[in-house]
Each structure stands twice: as C-alpha cells, then as structure tokens.
Amino acid sequence: MFLATVAGGLSSLAWGRGVWGHVSSSLPSVPLIPSGGWRIYTVADHMPTFDPATWKLEVGGLVEQPMTLDYAALRALPVTHEIRTFHCVTGWTVNNVRWTGVRLSDLFEHVRPQFDAQGVRFTSAEIPYVDYLTLRQARLSDVLLAYEMDGKPLPREHGAPVRLVMPEMYGYKSVKWVSRVDLVPQAEDGYWEQLGYDRDAWVGRSNGY
Amino acid sequence: MATEPRRYVLRFTRTERTLHWINATCFFFLLATGLVLYLPALSRVVARRELIKTMHFWGGVAWISLLVLVAVLGNTRRLLQTARELETFTHDRFNVGQKINAILSAAFALLFLVSGLLLWFGERNTRFRFASTVTLHDALLYVSLVLLVGHLYLAIIHPATRHALRGMTRGSVREEWARRHYPNWEAAPPEPLEGTTKAAG
Numbered sequence: 001m002f003l004a005t006v007a008g009g010l011s012s013l014a015w016g017r018g019v020w021g022h023v024s025s026s027l028p029s030v031p032l033i034p035s036g037g038w039r040i041y042t043v044a045d046h047m048p049t050f051d052p053a054t055w056k057l058e059v060g061g062l063v064e065q066p067m068t069l070d071y072a073a074l075r076a077l078p079v080t081h082e083i084r085t086f087h088c089v090t091g092w093t094v095n096n097v098r099w100t101g102v103r104l105s106d107l108f109e110h111v112r113p114q115f116d117a118q119g120v121r122f123t124s125a126e127i128p129y130v131d132y133l134t135l136r137q138a139r140l141s142d143v144l145l146a147y148e149m150d151g152k153p154l155p156r157e158h159g160a161p162v163r164l165v166m167p168e169m170y171g172y173k174s175v176k177w178v179s180r181v182d183l184v185p186q187a188e189d190g191y192w193e194q195l196g197y198d199r200d201a202w203v204g205r206s207n208g209y
Numbered sequence: 210m211a212t213e214p215r216r217y218v219l220r221f222t223r224t225e226r227t228l229h230w231i232n233a234t235c236f237f238f239l240l241a242t243g244l245v246l247y248l249p250a251l252s253r254v255v256a257r258r259e260l261i262k263t264m265h266f267w268g269g270v271a272w273i274s275l276l277v278l279v280a281v282l283g284n285t286r287r288l289l290q291t292a293r294e295l296e297t298f299t300h301d302r303f304n305v306g307q308k309i310n311a312i313l314s315a316a317f318a319l320l321f322l323v324s325g326l327l328l329w330f331g332e333r334n335t336r337f338r339f340a341s342t343v344t345l346h347d348a349l350l351y352v353s354l355v356l357l358v359g360h361l362y363l364a365i366i367h368p369a370t371r372h373a374l375r376g377m378t379r380g381s382v383r384e385e386w387a388r389r390h391y392p393n394w395e396a397a398p399p400e401p402l403e404g405t406t407k408a409a410g
Contacts, residue, residue, distance in 0.1 A: 005316035
C-alpha cells in the first residue's frame with residue numbers, strides 16, 4: 001500500500017492539476033483558503049503600504065513629456081476593463097478576474113515615447129522587484145495598469161494602489177505596487193528573469209511548458 | 210489496601226517513538242511555515258516570504274534527514290518487522306485504521322519531499338517544473354490535516370483510546386488495556402524487560 005500510494009502520488013504530477021480544477025470548481029469557495037484562488041508571492045521583507053495623500057506614479061525615461069500622477073489623476077485617466085484568467089508560472093490559475101484601470105497605450109499617448117525607446121521598465125515599490133516589457137508588448141490593447149480588481153480597489157497584497165496586468169504572460173510579469181514606469185532603450189531581465197525565468201513569458205509557450 | 214500492581218507491556222520501541230516525535234515536531238513546524246506561504250491573509254501579516262520559504266525548505270530537508278538517520282541508526286530490525294506488520298491488514302498490535310494512517314503518513318512524507326524539492330528546484334530550472342507539483346503538495350496537506358485531526362482526537366481526547374498515548378511517550382501500555390483493545394496481539398514482555406529491549410535497540 002505504501003508503494004501504491006507513492007506511485008499514485010507521483011503519477012498525479014501528470015493529472016493532478018486537471019482533476020483539481022474540476023474538484024475546486026465544484027466546491028463552494030471557503031473564505032481564507034485559496035481553493036482555485038490567489039496565492040500571494042512577495043520578495044521583500046515588507047509589503048508596501050499605500051497612502052493616497054502621498055502616493056505618486058512617475059512615468060518617465062525616454063519620453064517627450066514625463067508625467068507625475070497622484071492617485072486622483074490616475075483614476076481620472078480614461079478607464080478600461082478586462083476580464084482575464086490569471087496564470088501563475090508555478091501552476092495555479094485564477095479564472096475570470098475583472099480588472100479596471102488604464103490601458104498602457106493610452107498612457108503612452110500622453111507621455112509620447114521617443115524613437116529610441118524599445119522597452120518599458122516597471123519598478124515596484126517592493127524593492128528590488130522590477131520587470132520589463134518590450135514597447136510592442138506593452139502596447140497590446142489588453143495591457144493595463146489596474147487599480148481595481150473584481151469591482152473593488154486593488155487590495156494591498158495584490159499591489160495597491162496599482163499593478164501591471166499583462167494577461168498573455170505569466171503573473172511574474174504583472175508587476176505589483178508599480179511606482180515608476182520608464183521608457184528605456186530595450187527590455188532587460190527583471191527580478192525573476194535574473195533567476196532563470198523567461199523574459200518573454202507567454203502563457204503556455206515559455207518557461208518549459 | 211492491597212492493590213495489585215499494574216502490569217505493562219511494550220508497544221513501541223525507542224526508535225519508533227523517536228521517529229514519531231521527530232515526525233510530529235517537524236510536521237507542525239512545516240505546517241506553520243507552510244500556511245504562511247499558502248494563505249493570503251497570513252502572508253499579509255508576516256510578509257517575509259523569502260525568509261519563511263527558506264525556513265520551510267530547510268525544515269523539510271531536516272524532517273526527512275532526521276527520520277532516515279534515526280531509522281538507520283536505531284533498531285532497524287524491529288522497524289522493518291513493524292513495516293511488514295503494517296502491510297498486513299489484520300487487527301493485532303495495531304488495528305487496520307492505525308495501519309492505514311501509518312502507511313499513508315510514511316508515503317505522504319516521501320511525496321511531500323519529492324513535490325517540495327520539485328517546487329524548490331523548479332524555481333531555478335525549468336526541467337523540474339510541472340504544472341501539477343503545487344497541486345500535489347496542497348492535496349497532501351489537505352489529506353494530512355484530516356488524518357491529523359482524527360489521530361489527535363483518538364490519541365488525546367477519546368477516553369477509550371487515549372491511553373495509547375502512553376505507549377508513544379513511555380513505550381509501554383497497561384496489559385489489561387492491551388488485552389481489551391488488541392486481543393490478537395501477542396504482547397511483548399512486561400515492563401521489567403522493557404529496559405533490556407531498549408538496550409538491545
């Protein structure tokens with residue numbers, strides 16, 4: 001029985017996720033327990049705190065018109081919505097997350113990237129987390145700076161007040177607690193890429209999947 | 210007031226007891242650190258994910274290493290005998306429920322180790338990354354918790370069975386209790402000989 005249990009457990013590496021998907025979607029969701037839900041991944045000792053009175057978002061680098069937005073100014077920009085499934089590279093997903101925020105391509109129209117800018121750097125208030133997209137990727141119409149999740153202001157552990165949402169890529173690209181957006185000559189390796197993850201983190205087509 | 214002295218029989222060797230308490234201690238440590246990594250509400254309170262992750266990983270490595278070390282250095286012969294005993298589903302020194310619990314706990318330890326190592330090394334190399342690793346690790350946790358709750362109830366609360374705890378702390382149990390609960394168990398020598406058995410172990 002020992003060997004059978006071990007063998008069954010190991011074989012679940014092949015079928016576990018699919019079966020769990022069916023089980024968890026048929027169970028009622030229990031508060032506090034992330035059944036088919038979020039896990040909170042952080043890298044620093046402290047989770048950033050959000051104070052609407054002092055918070056600022058800098059948009060700069062290789063742009064014609066740098067901007068500094070406070071929370072009200074961010075919320076005053078044209079609003080967009082996306083309902084997308086969030087994929088973590090470690091294997092969990094959250095279905096149909098409702099994001100509300102600002103389309104990055106709209107933001108770029110305000111700041112006007114210079115010709116030599118080919119990459120965008122997103123700096124988190126959670127130091128030293130940082131990640132990059134190419135300008136082309138960042139301009140895809142479903143890439144947002146999101147300040148609402150499922151109809152409510154972004155909770156602290158999800159990156160309050162604003163996080164990047166890059167739905168086509170694994171979650172580590174969707175930087176939380178964004179404090180700076182800079183146009184740079186080209187995309188480089190972000191926090192997880194320096195630890196061996198792929199820079200182009202397309203869901204299902206990267207990181208060994 | 211001439212009360213007959215209580216007679217005791219040996220139920221668990223020192224090696225078995227040591228393994229049990231290493232397992233229990235490490236399980237609770239891994240449960241605590243693991244829950245911080247797993248539950249969003251706790252992760253907000255503690256926040257130091259990298260530190261907790263390191264503690265959880267090395268706690269897991271220590272858990273299995275200590276179990277293997279004690280099993281190899283301890284009374285291995287008796288341990289193998291116990292393992293064979295566990296795999297026959299008859300009611301003798303243990304009942305069938307206890308045997309299933311013990312086998313599952315041992316198998317889960319190995320599966321926890323494998324899935325945990327895959328999570329750790331998968332973070333560093335895509336070759337070790339499987340979409341279902343985290344599912345397996347979580348599922349093991351859920352089933353283990355169910356087993357643990359039942360185990361704690363029977364070992365600490367339920368009046369008829371909680372005397373068994375003495376077997377796991379001191380090695381021996383009352384002979385009349387053993388006769389009543391495990392009539393088919395050919396009980397080992399009573400207490401005076403226990404010291405000899407221990408020394409042999």
